[in-house]
Amino acid sequence: MGSRMTGRVVIITGAAKGIGRGIASVFASEGAIVVIADVDEKAGKATAAALAETATVDFVRTDVTSRESCEGAVAAVLERYGRVDVLVNNAGIYPQAFLHEMSEADWDRVFAVNVKGMFFMVTAVLPHMRQRHGGRIVLTSSVTGPITGNPGWAHYGATKAAMLGFMRSAAIEVAKEGITINAVMPGNIVTDSLEDLGQDYIDALVASIPMKKLGEPEDVGYAALFLASNEAKYITGQTIVVDGGQVLPEGATAVG
Ligand code: NAD
Numbered sequence: 276m277g278s279r280m281t282g283r284v285v286i287i288t289g290a291a292k293g294i295g296r297g298i299a300s301v302f303a304s305e306g307a308i309v310v311i312a313d314v315d316e317k318a319g320k321a322t323a324a325a326l327a328e329t330a331t332v333d334f335v336r337t338d339v340t341s342r343e344s345c346e347g348a349v350a351a352v353l354e355r356y357g358r359v360d361v362l363v364n365n366a367g368i369y370p371q372a373f374l375h376e377m378s379e380a381d382w383d384r385v386f387a388v389n390v391k392g393m394f395f396m397v398t399a400v401l402p403h404m405r406q407r408h409g410g411r412i413v414l415t416s417s418v419t420g421p422i423t424g425n426p427g428w429a430h431y432g433a434t435k436a437a438m439l440g441f442m443r444s445a446a447i448e449v450a451k452e453g454i455t456i457n458a459v460m461p462g463n464i465v466t467d468s469l470e471d472l473g474q475d476y477i478d479a480l481v482a483s484i485p486m487k488k489l490g491e492p493e494d495v496g497y498a499a500l501f502l503a504s505n506e507a508k509y510i511t512g513q514t515i516v517v518d519g520g521q522v523l524p525e526g527a528t529a530v531g
Pocket of ligand 1: 288290291295313314315337339340368388392415416417418460463464466468469
């Protein structure tokens with residue numbers, strides 16, 4: 276147990292499972308009061324209960340595609356804990372769809388969760404952070420879109436690049452108010468949703484990663500923790516890639 280986040284109130288969206296759960300566990304292990312904001316009530320409450328053995332971890336049901344739900348979640352956290360120090364905007368979906376089969380509804384759904392959800396959550400916490408003249412926002416983007424491409428994920432890659440475009444302008448808007456906005460860019464991290472893509476897919480991924488293994492949710496959590504820490508107070512509008520070197524090779528021969 277560390278104390279880098281002692282007493283800080285941290286909202287993490289999409290933390291019922293996967294990377295968000297890993298981020299929640301890292302912040303909880305550093306003394307934060309963690310609020311899991313997720314649409315999956317059953318998994319969210321179970322994760323909160325599991326992590327609450329060693330820390331204060333709460334759950335607020337939140338559907339990030341609804342502005343009302345996002346504002347309600349922030350209001351509930353302010354009522355319960357009186358402050359929000361950190362927002363980790365992590366909720367995201369990545370259903371595979373090739374261009375020839377991608378419907379308008381597929382496109383809209385991925386943008387609604389990944390981009391509009393971020394806009395709703397960030398604008399929901401900003402009035403409070405502005406009033407207190409301080410706050411940290413960390414976005415979970417991805418290498419897919421901003422750096423790399425992957426067949427079947429054109430809509431998803433577009434959302435993850437859009438998040439960084441949003442971040443750069445938003446970071447300037449709030450810079451004078453003591454608020455920073457940065458992003459983590461995971462490579463391939465072990466989660467249920469990734470495992471659902473099948474062992475063949477995972478084996479091919481591992482072969483392309485210089486470290487020859489997938490990342491763990493906590494690897495992303497520690498990068499988010501740094502961006503939310505006092506040590507990162509002069510960093511805004513920036514990104515940290517967490518990918519075991521996956522974006523580095525010039526070609527297959529460079530990986531070995
Ligand atoms: P996951 O499916 O394991 O978890 C996603 C969580 O988001 C779930 O708990 C889900 O209930 C929640 N969620 C989905 N829609 C929501 C909504 N409308 N409102 C609130 N919560 C909602 O996924 P993951 O792999 O942990 O991905 C988390 C984030 O990390 C996403 O933004 C994803 O794009 C990003 N990411 C993942 C990887 C990876 O390898 N797993 C790589 C790069 C980026």
